[in-house]
Amino acid sequence: MEKVSILIPCFNADRWIAPAIKSALAQTWQNKEVIVVDDGSSDGSREVIQSFGDKIRYEFGPNRGSNPCRNRLLELASGEWVQFLDADDELLPNKVEIQLNNTAEDVDAVYGGVTLEWWKNGHLSKREISSPQSEQSPVMHWMCWQLAHTGAVIWRKQSLKKIGGWNETFPCCQDNEVCMRGIQRGLKFKLSNDVGSLYRNWSATSVSKKDLKQLVAVKTKLLDEMIDWLRSTGELNAEHLRLAGKACFALARQLAIEHRSAAFTYAEERMQKGLFDVSMAPLSFRLVSIFLGYRLTETLAAKRRGLFSTFSY
Numbered sequence: 001m002e003k004v005s006i007l008i009p010c011f012n013a014d015r016w017i018a019p020a021i022k023s024a025l026a027q028t029w030q031n032k033e034v035i036v037v038d039d040g041s042s043d044g045s046r047e048v049i050q051s052f053g054d055k056i057r058y059e060f061g062p063n064r065g066s067n068p069c070r071n072r073l074l075e076l077a078s079g080e081w082v083q084f085l086d087a088d089d090e091l092l093p094n095k096v097e098i099q100l101n102n103t104a105e106d107v108d109a110v111y112g113g114v115t116l117e118w119w120k121n122g123h124l125s126k127r128e129i130s131s132p133q134s135e136q137s138p139v140m141h142w143m144c145w146q147l148a149h150t151g152a153v154i155w156r157k158q159s160l161k162k163i164g165g166w167n168e169t170f171p172c173c174q175d176n177e178v179c180m181r182g183i184q185r186g187l188k189f190k191l192s193n194d195v196g197s198l199y200r201n202w203s204a205t206s207v208s209k210k211d212l213k214q215l216v217a218v219k220t221k222l223l224d225e226m227i228d229w230l231r232s233t234g235e236l237n238a239e240h241l242r243l244a245g246k247a248c249f250a251l252a253r254q255l256a257i258e259h260r261s262a263a264f265t266y267a268e269e270r271m272q273k274g275l276f277d278v279s280m281a282p283l284s285f286r287l288v289s290i291f292l293g294y295r296l297t298e299t300l301a302a303k304r305r306g307l308f309s310t311f312s313y
Contacts, residue, residue: 001031004096005077005157006085008036009069013087014044016200021052023090023198024083029097033057035076036087039069045087067166067174074157074165083154088200091151095196099154108159108187109179111141113195114149119202129195138189139235143226143243145219147189148179151197159187172211173218180222184229212258216251216266223247223275245270245277252276256298264295 006024010017017036024034034056036049040063049058059076061069070084083096099110113131117124130149132141141147153175163178163185170177183189223244230236248270256263270276271294278286278294289297 001029002081002100003079004029004032004081004083004100004154005073005079006032006034006083006091006096007070007073007077008034008085008087009039009066009073010036010041010045010049010087011039011063011066011069012041012043012045014041014048016088017045017048018051019090020085020087021049021056023092024085025052025055026093027091027096028094029100031079032096033077033079035059035073037061037069037073037076039063039066065168067168067170070166070174071168074161077157080157081154082157082160083151085151085197086199088202089151090198092194092196092198095194096154098194098196099192102190102192104190106188107156107190109153109155109182109189110192111138111147111149111153111189112192112197114146114152115195115198117198117200117202119200131195132191134191134193138191139183139226139230140239140243141191142176142179142183143223143240143247145176145247148175149197149199150175151199153179153189163187171218172215173222176219176222180226183226212255213262216255219251220248220266220270227275241275242277242279245275246280248275249278249280252294253298260298263298267294267298 006027008020008024021034021036036056036058038045038049038058038060040061046060057076061072074082081100085091099112103110113129116128116130118126130146132146138147163181166174167177227236227240227244230240252263252267252270255266267276278289285297288300
């Protein structure tokens with residue numbers, strides 16, 4: 001039985017770090033280790049981590065950022081496989097076992113579905129499951145943001161190290177970036193038909209939420225890079241462009257939550273590139289947009305509900 005290192009970076013997550021560690025320790029895969037690196041937390045995370053004693057390995061250091069912390073964890077890992085888990089997320093008990101039982105010698109990474117939770121004012125407000133469609137390719141799953149959730153993927157350690165680990169200069173969407181790099185470097189990703197991880201969206205100060213314009217810009221840059229790469233390899237097809245267009249539409253609506261004018265500019269730029277697909281919107285939105293266009297339809301939709309909201313898919 002190969003060894004799995006479950007690796008947890010932590011920064012100011014004293015509310016969630018204990019459930020995360022417990023979910024790692026509860027994995028039914030017996031040959032495992034749990035390692036936590038605290039990235040200079042200023043809350044009570046350190047005390048919570050230490051309370052687990054010798055059940056886990058842990059290290060405390062200065063704040064350097066999430067990807068340097070993940071790369072430090074990769075250095076500390078002794079397992080053949082590495083499972084990263086953000087400190088505010090959890091793993092279902094049989095996540096590792098199910099996914100490793102689906103591997104073969106030539107597989108570099110295995111991924112599955114994710115339970116997504118949204119929290120507001122300390123309470124769970126919404127939950128949904130994101131499950132990749134089995135008939136789609138890993139590239140298509142990536143374009144739908146369904147491949148790269150940090151906790152959803154388990155990596156062969158040497159394969160991740162071969163592509164350079166985590167990009168320490170990347171400001172956000174770091175899981176999307178490392179998975180894209182893995183695809184482009186020829187790593188073999190395999191879909192497992194399970195929902196083995198839980199992702200919580202709860203803090204307005206998280207890397208993905210504190211600068212919405214940056215988030216949209218980085219995700220769009222990654223999409224464009226993937227399209228350019230597919231074009232260079234001769235693999236780009238209409239379905240890739242459709243999925244990218246859906247992703248850009250979702251990003252425009254997300255941007256409109258706080259920056260309506262910027263969202264309109266972004267939508268127009270994406271339309272000019274042929275990468276804006278409203279087919280994921282509600283039927284009423286699609287019908288109205290045929291006659292009024294995105295700008296006026298989004299404005300009317302915002303007035304109707306009284307505020308802008310993220311459209312998820």
